[in-house]
Amino acid sequence: MAKTQITLTINGQQVEALVEPRTLLIHFLREQQLLTGAHIGCETTHCGACTVDMNGKSVKSCTVLAVQADGSDVTTIEGMAAPDGTLHALQEGFSEMHGLQCGFCTPGMIMRAHRLLQENPNPSDAEIRMGISGNICRCTGYQNIVKAIRYAAEKMNAATKEAAE
Amino acid sequence: MIPGSFSYHSPATVEEAVGLLAELGDDARPLAGGHSLLPMMKLRLAPLEHLVDLRKIDALKGIKDEGGTLVIGAMTTQAELLASDVIAGQCPIIQETAALIADPQVRYVGTLGGNVANGDPANDMPGLMQCLDASYQLTGKGGSREVKARDFYEGAFFTALQEGEILTAVKVPVPPAGHGYAYEKLKRKIGDYATAAAAVVLTLAGGSCKSASIALTNVGETPLYAAEASAALVGSSLDKAAVDQAVSLAGAITAPASAGRGPTHYRTKMAGVMLRRAIQRAHERAAG
Structure with a gap:
């Protein structure tokens, strides 16, 4: 299946990537971006372990396609502490x-x-x-x-x- | 757990979307918030070749007060309904219901259009829309038509939507000023679908019930508009005899499945309990 180009901002950094349309945002974040802070728990939209912030909304990234995040601004747990390491x-x-x-x-x-x-x-x-x-x-x-x-x-x-x- | 392979389309206009759906036929499905469809795709229970994402279509967003009718774009999210001053002022039962759907993360993404168009009898908005006598605008390649929520649902996951059509807007007649309302939902835990739920909107005049509308959620193959139960309240003082009669008539049209949320007789009984509570709260809130 043809891959789709997406461009988004993750923790303040612009990212361009090719994804299969069926790739879930959680897999894109963990496996392609190596941001393993968001966890895969239930995979059924119940547990909230995969929650990230997308365009000012909390979303369960196991139930969002990476292609749906095209053009969006995503913050994960890795983006919460200050650059010098000071905790949020x-x-x-x-x-x-x-x-x-x-x-x-x-x-x-x-x-x-x-x-x-x-x-x-x-x-x-x-x-x-x-x-x-x-x-x-x-x-x-x-x-x-x-x-x-x-x-x-x-x-x-x-x-x-x-x-x- | 990921979906099977498919091609992804993100049209910018309704015309483009219905054109794609007409061209791709029954291998294609429209995607709204995706919080019903994506879980089914992940379980491989919703096989499709093409996904037509409606998120870039601005015409499907927003809430407008068109003088006595609220026109709510299909892609309006539950969170947007909850944040809307127009909805709060004109038709607060929509917010009372939206707040009982799923959890905050799901409400940010889940849409009114998806909730009502999917045909899932467990969803809360279809029953509410029947209670409010809302209409759905359905758009296909040949143009648009309107179908009343009370006529839209044909069976579990079967609706009046034709192949190639999408639901583009929900039109809600604004209930009269001073109306009483309540949505009562019994669920096992936060985020659950209803074991049984009841929506009530009523008006009073001189202490007696001038109009009433009752609908039930998740106690049948479709949401249930309870016409006879509604009529039983009109003209009464909402005394015990009238409420008992309405509960009995409403219970008679239910046919809930015996499943994880309880056996049939229990769920019918609970529909009656939810209805009784909803009538009482609507009565307390009504003016006149």
Whole structure:
């Protein structure tokens, strides 16, 4: 089957590639771009481990074709930390609040929480829980994930306030 | 788990899309958000040679208030419905329903058009559109036609869509100001399809029910508009006797499959419970 040329931005870098139309975005990211942070969990749009940010939306990259991402702006977990290695507030929050045990769901959780906090910078615990309802964690019971996201929200809000003053 | 091989097309206009579908015949399928079709393709249950992606067609996007009718482009996502001030102001039951579909990631991508056109009886929007007496605009190479949601569904995954046609817009008559509404959905967990669900829109005048519309989700081969149950509420004060009568008439038209979500009699019973709750909440919300 003929390959299709796609051009997209991944973590700030422009990427051009040839893909088979049937290639899923998660396989393109992991196998062609060697960005293995997003995980393949259920492969059935349920677990959220493959969540990445695409054009300002959280998407499950196991249910998006790479050709559908043509022209888009994609951020993966690899694009979250600063270039000097300083962790993003969410990464720091998951570390500080023990928001992970095995870590398998964490890249998807952080990418989903990232978009949630862009849309709602000061969510209640209930809003955080609804916001991550498409991401499954089998270890933590979610308590510490909610705390980690709240930690990040508070840190990001404090930074925004400081910048405004 | 990846789909079988296919050719990918991304037309820029509706004309180009329906031209491609006419030319490629039944080896081709249109792609909206893809959150029903792609999983089926991955399971190799939806064999196709050509995928016609509608995402670049701007004419299929957007929500317009055309004086008493909301015209919603087929590629409008559930998240866009949830964010729309027009929908919030004119027809909030659409948002109440959209919020109960799947999860945030799916709602960013899943579209209203895909949800209603797929013909899956488990989807929530078809029943709601029957409740609201919406119409679907269907466009093929020969032009466009409109089919009412109440006439569109013929069986599970069988609809009035002809080969080569795509659903381009959903037209929703705006319910009267002061209407009461509720969508009640029983599901086993967040993101699940309904075990049973009920949509109710009603209006009051002088304390009695002036108009009522009831539809049910996932308790039959198609969504079910419950005409007799709706009529049973009109003229009543929505007292227990009228509600009991509506629940009984609605239950009589259900035929849910015994499956993972429960046996037939349980799902019919739950449709009644959802309907009772929806009528109560719609009543509380209605003015007059």
